[in-house]
Amino acid sequence: MIQIDDVIVTLDVFREKFLCNLDACKGQCCIEGDAGAPLEQEEVEELKKVLPVIWDDLSPEARAVIDKQGVCYTDPDGDLVTSIVNGKDCVFTCYDESGCCYCSIEKAYRAGKSDFYKPVSCHLYPIRVENYASYRAVNYHRWDVCKAAVLLGQKENLSIYKFLKEPLIRKFGEAWYSELEIAGKELKDRGII
Known part of the structure; x- marks a missing residue:
């Protein structure tokens, strides 16, 4: 160390x-696991702020989860994490025509629609x-x-x-x-x- x-x-x-290989994994890190991505407290407001920009990219199931519990929750370990759909998919996922999963927040950032890239824990993975x-x-x-x-x-x-x-x-x-x-x-x- x-x-x-x-x-x-x-x-x-x-x-x-x-070196990420989206062609091979199809973005599984956003759709697998038993909890959402870890969040820093100040990122919660950023997620709420970007929500109107990305809303149409989210699945109906993701929108329902957000409407019910918000953009995040506290997991069993006491950590603040992004909300998830069906016990695994991050609510902020979206898919391209080939079925590859992307982050809707990053997509909006790259399109110049938001100044928030995505949660830093996702960026660091x-x-x-x-x-x-x-x-x-x-x-x-x-x-x-x-x-x-x-x-x-x-x-x-x-x-x-x-x-x-x-x-x-x-x-x-x-x-x-x-x-x-x-x-x-x-x-x-x-x-x-």
Whole structure:
């Protein structure tokens, strides 16, 4: 592990390879699992604000869930997460003609209809950030639905921290990411990764 400021980063973030492969997985990370995506408190208002922009892209089932319980809920672990449909699908999913799942929030952002990209936990995946009393931990979350991303990352020799440069900067800042890159180089030079 390495520490930058109050953030501890596991070596897997440097060692493991990853590159999303939507052609292979069809966006399963948005439609599988037993809870929604983790949210930061300030993101709840952003989700509410973008709702009118994306409403027509959401399924009737997703709209019904949002009407009933809102854009988020507290899961059994006490974490704030996006609302889900049928116990798994994120309410913010939408599909293209080939059945590939996309984030309706990101779609609106890319179309210039919103200034909110999507929840940072989604942007950071497969990294999960855990908050503790005196520090935060950055961990690699392994999930079999991302097997194709691991294989493509290995083929392209792309480390997780390099693949996730943009969301890591979004979460921790450019200066922090620069230190992460220096740590990655030092780990490589020492033969640790």
